[in-house]
Amino acid sequence: MRNGLEKFFNPASVAIVGATPVEGKLGRIVLENFIKRFCGRVYPVNPRYDEIFGLKCYKSVSELPETPDLVVVIVPAPSVPSIVREAAVKGVPAVIVISGGFAETGTFEGEKLEKELKEISKAYGIRIMGPNGLGVFDNYSGVDTFFVPEERLKRPPRGHIALVSQSGAFTCMLMDWMAYHGIGLAKAISYGNKVDVDDVDVLEYLAEDENTKVILMYIEDLKPGRGRLFIDIAKKVVKKKPIVVYKAGKTKRGGVAALSHTAAMTGEYTVYKAAFKQAGIIEAETFDEMMDFVRILLHQPLMRGNNVFIITTSGGVGVMLTDALIDAGFEVPRTPNDVREALRKVFPPHWIVENPIDLTGDAVDEDYIHVLDLLIDKPYVNAIVVVVGPYLPRFKGIVVDYLAKIRTEYRKPIVAITIGGERIMKIAEKFEENGITVFESPERLARALKALYTYSMIKPRGE
Amino acid sequence: MRNGLEKFFNPASVAIVGATPVEGKLGRIVLENFIKRFCGRVYPVNPRYDEIFGLKCYKSVSELPETPDLVVVIVPAPSVPSIVREAAVKGVPAVIVISGGFAETGTFEGEKLEKELKEISKAYGIRIMGPNGLGVFDNYSGVDTFFVPEERLKRPPRGHIALVSQSGAFTCMLMDWMAYHGIGLAKAISYGNKVDVDDVDVLEYLAEDENTKVILMYIEDLKPGRGRLFIDIAKKVVKKKPIVVYKAGKTKRGGVAALSHTAAMTGEYTVYKAAFKQAGIIEAETFDEMMDFVRILLHQPLMRGNNVFIITTSGGVGVMLTDALIDAGFEVPRTPNDVREALRKVFPPHWIVENPIDLTGDAVDEDYIHVLDLLIDKPYVNAIVVVVGPYLPRFKGIVVDYLAKIRTEYRKPIVAITIGGERIMKIAEKFEENGITVFESPERLARALKALYTYSMIKPRGE
Numbered sequence: 001m002r003n004g005l006e007k008f009f010n011p012a013s014v015a016i017v018g019a020t021p022v023e024g025k026l027g028r029i030v031l032e033n034f035i036k037r038f039c040g041r042v043y044p045v046n047p048r049y050d051e052i053f054g055l056k057c058y059k060s061v062s063e064l065p066e067t068p069d070l071v072v073v074i075v076p077a078p079s080v081p082s083i084v085r086e087a088a089v090k091g092v093p094a095v096i097v098i099s100g101g102f103a104e105t106g107t108f109e110g111e112k113l114e115k116e117l118k119e120i121s122k123a124y125g126i127r128i129m130g131p132n133g134l135g136v137f138d139n140y141s142g143v144d145t146f147f148v149p150e151e152r153l154k155r156p157p158r159g160h161i162a163l164v165s166q167s168g169a170f171t172c173m174l175m176d177w178m179a180y181h182g183i184g185l186a187k188a189i190s191y192g193n194k195v196d197v198d199d200v201d202v203l204e205y206l207a208e209d210e211n212t213k214v215i216l217m218y219i220e221d222l223k224p225g226r227g228r229l230f231i232d233i234a235k236k237v238v239k240k241k242p243i244v245v246y247k248a249g250k251t252k253r254g255g256v257a258a259l260s261h262t263a264a265m266t267g268e269y270t271v272y273k274a275a276f277k278q279a280g281i282i283e284a285e286t287f288d289e290m291m292d293f294v295r296i297l298l299h300q301p302l303m304r305g306n307n308v309f310i311i312t313t314s315g316g317v318g319v320m321l322t323d324a325l326i327d328a329g330f331e332v333p334r335t336p337n338d339v340r341e342a343l344r345k346v347f348p349p350h351w352i353v354e355n356p357i358d359l360t361g362d363a364v365d366e367d368y369i370h371v372l373d374l375l376i377d378k379p380y381v382n383a384i385v386v387v388v389g390p391y392l393p394r395f396k397g398i399v400v401d402y403l404a405k406i407r408t409e410y411r412k413p414i415v416a417i418t419i420g421g422e423r424i425m426k427i428a429e430k431f432e433e434n435g436i437t438v439f440e441s442p443e444r445l446a447r448a449l450k451a452l453y454t455y456s457m458i459k460p461r462g463e
Numbered sequence: 464m465r466n467g468l469e470k471f472f473n474p475a476s477v478a479i480v481g482a483t484p485v486e487g488k489l490g491r492i493v494l495e496n497f498i499k500r501f502c503g504r505v506y507p508v509n510p511r512y513d514e515i516f517g518l519k520c521y522k523s524v525s526e527l528p529e530t531p532d533l534v535v536v537i538v539p540a541p542s543v544p545s546i547v548r549e550a551a552v553k554g555v556p557a558v559i560v561i562s563g564g565f566a567e568t569g570t571f572e573g574e575k576l577e578k579e580l581k582e583i584s585k586a587y588g589i590r591i592m593g594p595n596g597l598g599v600f601d602n603y604s605g606v607d608t609f610f611v612p613e614e615r616l617k618r619p620p621r622g623h624i625a626l627v628s629q630s631g632a633f634t635c636m637l638m639d640w641m642a643y644h645g646i647g648l649a650k651a652i653s654y655g656n657k658v659d660v661d662d663v664d665v666l667e668y669l670a671e672d673e674n675t676k677v678i679l680m681y682i683e684d685l686k687p688g689r690g691r692l693f694i695d696i697a698k699k700v701v702k703k704k705p706i707v708v709y710k711a712g713k714t715k716r717g718g719v720a721a722l723s724h725t726a727a728m729t730g731e732y733t734v735y736k737a738a739f740k741q742a743g744i745i746e747a748e749t750f751d752e753m754m755d756f757v758r759i760l761l762h763q764p765l766m767r768g769n770n771v772f773i774i775t776t777s778g779g780v781g782v783m784l785t786d787a788l789i790d791a792g793f794e795v796p797r798t799p800n801d802v803r804e805a806l807r808k809v810f811p812p813h814w815i816v817e818n819p820i821d822l823t824g825d826a827v828d829e830d831y832i833h834v835l836d837l838l839i840d841k842p843y844v845n846a847i848v849v850v851v852g853p854y855l856p857r858f859k860g861i862v863v864d865y866l867a868k869i870r871t872e873y874r875k876p877i878v879a880i881t882i883g884g885e886r887i888m889k890i891a892e893k894f895e896e897n898g899i900t901v902f903e904s905p906e907r908l909a910r911a912l913k914a915l916y917t918y919s920m921i922k923p924r925g926e
Contacts, residue, residue: 167779261778315724316630
């Protein structure tokens, strides 16, 4: 089915080899994850127990009453190959090896064990994810081999981001961060040493995954010989959904650090950079850009031209935004005469009707609506930025309903700058709930809008 | 006293012309501000009232029982010059004109009124701040002419940042934001149209202000003919305390927006940029950098070399940090042999003792302390970055006490990356309380550390 990864994410049954009731052990945490949220059948495997948490426990994979769709292996490295072979012989299609102690140790023994896994995968066609990764977290099926318990790694709400990462710890940080900020996740994949399943396979799978609308990848390196294929597949995937990649190991010294970290051969960053661009992959160059880009790509319609109009109540932020947008390659056109005249007729003389249109501190919701109403249907308006400050005396935030309406009707990106404390945070939340992506930083907004614009040029119309 | 601005910030008595009990009027908000927090004498001035909020109200400035140190004017523009002249004649040293309706309107009438103010200031030597600004917020003396009430503009706690801004609305946003994030403010100055008091005066004053430890400026332009002086004074100021400047109106199009906003002639950005550098001013190129730079400059000791060591529990973040630090011009040196051997002796084989030193997900507080203890006194260690993730099972955050201790003892910058949800936010807060500046983004940390390093090269030793 698909490229053979389906069983990693939607297995009907899962065996957990190394399951244990012992407090603090990884095998217990993973078993508990599955008991808590997984809807399929769960089989603990451990020769030491007859039963764990009320589930019958099996001595080995061969003894299982059925061939499970997925086997999760959490035992010391030296025992892993024989278990995986056993699973392969039984006809198991997918195995996740959580255990560390393989090539990442840099030892002869570790490399030998990893080579064995590779051979088993080739010989039997069994797909292996890992070793030395967190495996799979699927927010829809309940597959969760992430061995960090909820109290140290909050699972984000269901959503449409797929996170693929060469760093397990960074994956945890990001997930915990997303949960805190209420950002939804479809699935997370931590493939560890990539003995078999790698970025190429995962990308191919996610292209078809209905719950995934944006793919976010943290990559240190691609497997040798897989670069060309990665780019070819990415080219196809981006026609369907955006891929945002953060490439770590950009500098020579960072490459050395990556070699220590995951034995990654990071290679020339410029080569990666050019390849990403060629493939239509959006590169996030900073930590902040990762989530900024994903958020805007997830929630804004495509941007069909590079003209941006700004409706502000802070002249200063208007100037900052103009600089940042121009710097990102956008146009901030002068307000056309007809709109200018229409605004001049109704607005007080000290309001600025030139783009950035500045309603000053006296603005109420209806003033924003008045401007939006004049701008939204004009063909020369490709995106609108709304700036809201905490100081507005009679601003209630009800403009958000209007924004939500015209956003759906006209399918143009509408984003906002919201800087302030609690009051403005609540307005920002309301904006986000209604599909208006908010930022505090004008520069970050401009860079994110640029990512959206870049992707809009790649994506075929009408999708 | 000093350069004549002292009375703007520490007046013994203040007259508020245009004070009123009418709900929602600016004259009421400002009067209430002073009643609430100002310790000196307050005189409402308004011919329509005999008393406001229990205070005797005066018909005019000339009728006041004493010559106030500061007069705040909040009346329609056409009446402003005669009131300011009256104050000047009475010998008032300082006037803040809140009212708008001057040169910023671009009208002949507005410009004429502003010219009048200029002439009065010259003729009588009275210092005028404004018009068309928020004036002064002093968190120590209680001077607060900011006409936005607390519910729409939370005042930050007392602190050591002075904020100088050409945009009133942006000042409000930033203050409300700071209050929310618990970042302390010494004073904020919104000088409006700069008819008299400008950046040069304010900078000169803040250099001597004991409550100000870092100066943050938002500038669209400098007054014509004042550029040279600004740079000369900045050169002296930075020997005492850092100046961080955000220059708005960088692009030609942004310059046009600034012209609409404050009638600013933003000029060539490259000229400003070069001048800032020459003066030892730290330029914040983005919104995020403003507060990142201020925070690190405020809380970290100077950095006396460019070698950075990283103690991480996420290899991925270690790689990201290495890239970002190298990109910012730092060295991330290999761990010297003696330290490497000492670490190898006590740490498990899968921990990485090479810089970035990676304690993996198994680290406890004592492991961090062990590494810190080996590094902190070494002359080749100029700054340390600590990375903390939410996933650490037995990490309690008690390393923070040790960090606080060595930070004071060795006077080296120690900063941290903390990415995660609630649990990690609490640790981050504890870090901040103990002088460890935290960041989520490796790139932003590197840029902020670079600002600190740049400033350290400027600032004389022993201060």
